[in-house]
Amino acid sequence: MKAITLKQIAEELNISVTTVSKALKDYPDVSKKTKKQVKELAKKLNYIPNASAVNLRTQQTKTIGVIVPTTVHHFFATVIKGIIKAAKKKDYMVILMQSEEDVEQEIKSVDLLISKGVDGIMISLSNKTQNFDHLEKIKNHDIPLVLFDKISKITDCSKVVINDQKAAYEAVEYLIKKGYKRIAHFRGDLNPQVSIDRFLGYKKALLNNNIEFDPSLVYICNNNDDFNDGHASAKKLIDMHGKNVDALFAITDMVAIGALKYFNDNGIKIPKDIAIIGFSNWFMSSVITPTLTTIDQPGYKMGKTVFKLLYKEIKAKNVDIPYETIEMKTSLVIREST
């Protein structure tokens, strides 16, 4: 028996081959009526799709993809651990790709995951990502997508985040309540949302507490090497402001620890001369001397939640379910550095 082709179905219904293909793959831009007609005829004619063209949502691969900027950051390593743990329970394998903060690499990773065939994709964006066509591409392939931590606000999909602005606000307000007035901020790169949000939280806490915002107390850490960024910025901070700074809110624990190392090595007492708050509650923050006050960012739990959302979409298959944004709770962990 000669195999039935898409062309035959198209001719029979007097529609284009593309429409037939899209209808079989449940693309949203084909009407329900057409989809029904195409599917019924395909069934009647015993149409067998070409293996390589099989839609991913109908033929599950039991494989999902994750793209993160790096695994050298302990936070991402713990998120991945959470994703793998949750995926394993549902018998899913996890393919991991690293963008290394390179947009080109992130786009290529998306292409690769699509071409290799995965049931869903989870991404934490690189710091440089400003165009989101590759995310739309995932959606156009009807592959469930969940963004986490470093997300794109304008992309319509499920997301797992923390409230960076609120967390930063609380950290800085805590410093102010403790009596610190000249509070520096070591921020991340200009672009990523988490960096913007933490900076905004810092600024808002100052303004709401009648402390003048001094831009010369803000340093940008964007060399993809948090420890050394923190260390170098601490030197610049002290060179410029000397004793006219009494606290520091750093965008990550690693940046904070880089600064802490500089202060420790240069006889600047923590918290007497300068207090420090980090961000993420990396376990090393409870081991270093002095131990670091920080914001707990639940990486492992976030990973499990990311998978949960993705799995829900995979299971829903071709039924449209509403996208969700889940905000993970953070908390301020007070230690010796403040």
Next chain:
Amino acid sequence: MKAITLKQIAEELNISVTTVSKALKDYPDVSKKTKKQVKELAKKLNYIPNASAVNLRTQQTKTIGVIVPTTVHHFFATVIKGIIKAAKKKDYMVILMQSEEDVEQEIKSVDLLISKGVDGIMISLSNKTQNFDHLEKIKNHDIPLVLFDKISKITDCSKVVINDQKAAYEAVEYLIKKGYKRIAHFRGDLNPQVSIDRFLGYKKALLNNNIEFDPSLVYICNNNDDFNDGHASAKKLIDMHGKNVDALFAITDMVAIGALKYFNDNGIKIPKDIAIIGFSNWFMSSVITPTLTTIDQPGYKMGKTVFKLLYKEIKAKNVDIPYETIEMKTSLVIREST
């Protein structure tokens, strides 16, 4: 024109379909003469292999796979960074899988990489891997394989390692030369070669320096949580030996730092009461108080070397090239903890 099948080639040459298939894929168990006959006839008849059956070494995917136990260990994260850096230069994408120290997961990861199609595979084995059939499977699929760090000695393939026994020997001998006599060892699990080798190096250094080996000074850390393993073992060590122990050689920096935290929190002075040496030179070892003496294990450089070996095999395609074992240099980094 009707497509030529393997069967037709087999009939023409009076050999089995399997032999034809293997010959086209350059399997080592088919004679050169047969390979030549098959390939010539296939070319003459214009045989087009089925896409899904195309041999990976002839049709390159420009994708390679890495399987590591975890990325929470900074060492593996840096090895991966090195692999990705080197791969990118040659325009290769890297797919990462984590076994999470689970043999089943490691085997499934191998199967997945084979089925998704990669040009080569790099593995650092889980601590529990004792059967190596999945490694043979990779070789049977003619996919280049390079093992690194946690390897199988009996698997015939290229490897990148460090001399764990020698490195451990040097660390312990250094302690002995400094006058320490009651040297404890926090070792890894019983199975993995690195754990065995570091233990043997420890033991040999004692014996060669006329210090009696005391098994009660050796503790096993095998809960996949180095920091807490080190912390708990330190407690047991002090509970059992009190002041009758003056130094500790720990299998990883993380185990060492767990122990250091216990000593710091319990008024046990480092190095006055007890000296500590770690293993890996994780950058945190130079940040904690006191800074940690350790063995530098060049993860990033190892990653680059692993890719170099794999790339050589990929490029050699169907020509057999001799397997290589590259030993990366380690060195003792002396800091405040000894």
